[in-house]
Amino acid sequence: MFNRREFMRMAMAAGVGSFLPGCFNGHFGKTRRKPNILIIVTDDQGYADLSAFSHRAADIHTPNMDRIANEGVLCSQAYVSAPVCSPSRAGWNTGKYQQRWDTSAGWNPGLPDNVKTLAEYLRQAGYATGKIGKNDYGTSYHRMDVREYPLNHGYDEFLGFSAHAHDFFLMSEDIEKRTPDPHGTSAVLGPLFHNRTRKSIEDGYTTEVFTDAAVDFMDRHKAEPFLLTVTYNSLHHLIHEVPDKYLKKHGVAKIPNYEPETMGKYDSYYTKYRKIGPINDADMRKYYLANLNCLDDNIGRILDKLAELKLEEDTLIIYFSDNGGSPMTGADNRPLRGSKYIMFEGGIRVPFMVKWKGQLTAGQKYPYRLSSLDIVPTCLDVCGTQAGEKFDGKSFWSALKSNTPAPTENRTLFWQFKKHWAVRKGDFKLVKTNDEAASFKKLQITDRYLPGPKAPRDRPMLFNLRNDPAEQHDIYLEQPKKAKELEHLFTTWQTEMKPKQ
Numbered sequence: 001m002f003n004r005r006e007f008m009r010m011a012m013a014a015g016v017g018s019f020l021p022g023c024f025n026g027h028f029g030k031t032r033r034k035p036n037i038l039i040i041v042t043d044d045q046g047y048a049d050l051s052a053f054s055h056r057a058a059d060i061h062t063p064n065m066d067r068i069a070n071e072g073v074l075c076s077q078a079y080v081s082a083p084v085c086s087p088s089r090a091g092w093n094t095g096k097y098q099q100r101w102d103t104s105a106g107w108n109p110g111l112p113d114n115v116k117t118l119a120e121y122l123r124q125a126g127y128a129t130g131k132i133g134k135n136d137y138g139t140s141y142h143r144m145d146v147r148e149y150p151l152n153h154g155y156d157e158f159l160g161f162s163a164h165a166h167d168f169f170l171m172s173e174d175i176e177k178r179t180p181d182p183h184g185t186s187a188v189l190g191p192l193f194h195n196r197t198r199k200s201i202e203d204g205y206t207t208e209v210f211t212d213a214a215v216d217f218m219d220r221h222k223a224e225p226f227l228l229t230v231t232y233n234s235l236h237h238l239i240h241e242v243p244d245k246y247l248k249k250h251g252v253a254k255i256p257n258y259e260p261e262t263m264g265k266y267d268s269y270y271t272k273y274r275k276i277g278p279i280n281d282a283d284m285r286k287y288y289l290a291n292l293n294c295l296d297d298n299i300g301r302i303l304d305k306l307a308e309l310k311l312e313e314d315t316l317i318i319y320f321s322d323n324g325g326s327p328m329t330g331a332d333n334r335p336l337r338g339s340k341y342i343m344f345e346g347g348i349r350v351p352f353m354v355k356w357k358g359q360l361t362a363g364q365k366y367p368y369r370l371s372s373l374d375i376v377p378t379c380l381d382v383c384g385t386q387a388g389e390k391f392d393g394k395s396f397w398s399a400l401k402s403n404t405p406a407p408t409e410n411r412t413l414f415w416q417f418k419k420h421w422a423v424r425k426g427d428f429k430l431v432k433t434n435d436e437a438a439s440f441k442k443l444q445i446t447d448r449y450l451p452g453p454k455a456p457r458d459r460p461m462l463f464n465l466r467n468d469p470a471e472q473h474d475i476y477l478e479q480p481k482k483a484k485e486l487e488h489l490f491t492t493w494q495t496e497m498k499p500k501q
């Protein structure tokens, strides 16, 4: 007996593809194979750190990332569902607010058994599914028998790590043995997970190792519909860990890699360099640019491979950052206020691009609102797959095709991370946060993060993003009715998120 995928592979090779379940007659007028879905997620990329944007930082040059925008659609008002990694990933992968199961709205929502993921929907539809890179759900960083492990939520293949961060260079069994705390706290080193085993890499760099694996996956699955999710750990801290040639190009000295015999615990090394201080701000930005340069080259390799395999017209690419640029890496989110960790636009509005050659207008600028919660419904839409589920996101496919406002334009969007929250309805955004001043002082943040007026402790702030995208003019006291309306929407949403008893 053959399974569905083996059957499809054999039948396609025999030239009878158009009669197969992997092919369909959907949006596109003619019968064709189901599109591949390629999701590329970067980590903590700043809103100004993509040169395709007209608001780009002056020192940014990302020619390969820009290819996606130039050949596809550049979205300037795209949101993720959290200002930090793990909850944002739980949201986009399920199409649902992660608060539906994580009522504490914390760092690690995890993935419950009863919430399906994009990979599960697509595997059911006959897709080959592969995940490469940072996984980061929940806190079970070192186990393969939990729901959060990719092979247990829809992926056939996985190469990567499950922790919040992994050393960019140190992936060998040898270093793991020599390190007193290889499993650290939130950051790890040592062999990567590879399917049901672990893979020791003696000499490598995560960005390049993940790209090699992505290229290999596309080679092996070119003849069948695939979902490939590549989630780089670049540009997360430790940002200074970059191959020498990029350091040289950006004029910044190498900081020695972690060495157990002379440096003690890995956690001490990680903690030292994840903070502002050991690296001055100007150099920090250079390390960031070097790290980004390497990432950009590697994204170019993935795009080249897709072209070489002649799959560009059969592949939907969605590219985005999991949250805003981090103050710990030198990222730049201007003209937005704030950064990763907080509810101002700089934490939740991200670089976002969509490309499908022959389907979307090349070079299109999409200025309307989108959410990463829309990714699952959009992918199911273009794949012609019915999930029979109610999502918090909605497909933006028709909106992108016609360059008109997506359903999200009239939808109220909500965010909550611990005690901090935000609501956006129309042009208005209500933000409740009070951690900005404290953390900025501690981190010695520069004006790159546009501090703006201090957040009051006893009430939210109200902004009109149409006139004030940088959230510099709090109009809460001027428009109390609007503020109350949004606050009421938020409390109603919170109640809706509570799991049914």
Ligand SMILES: [Ca+2]
Residues within 6 Å of the ligand: 043, 044, 084, 085, 236, 322, 323
């Ligand atoms: Ca992140």
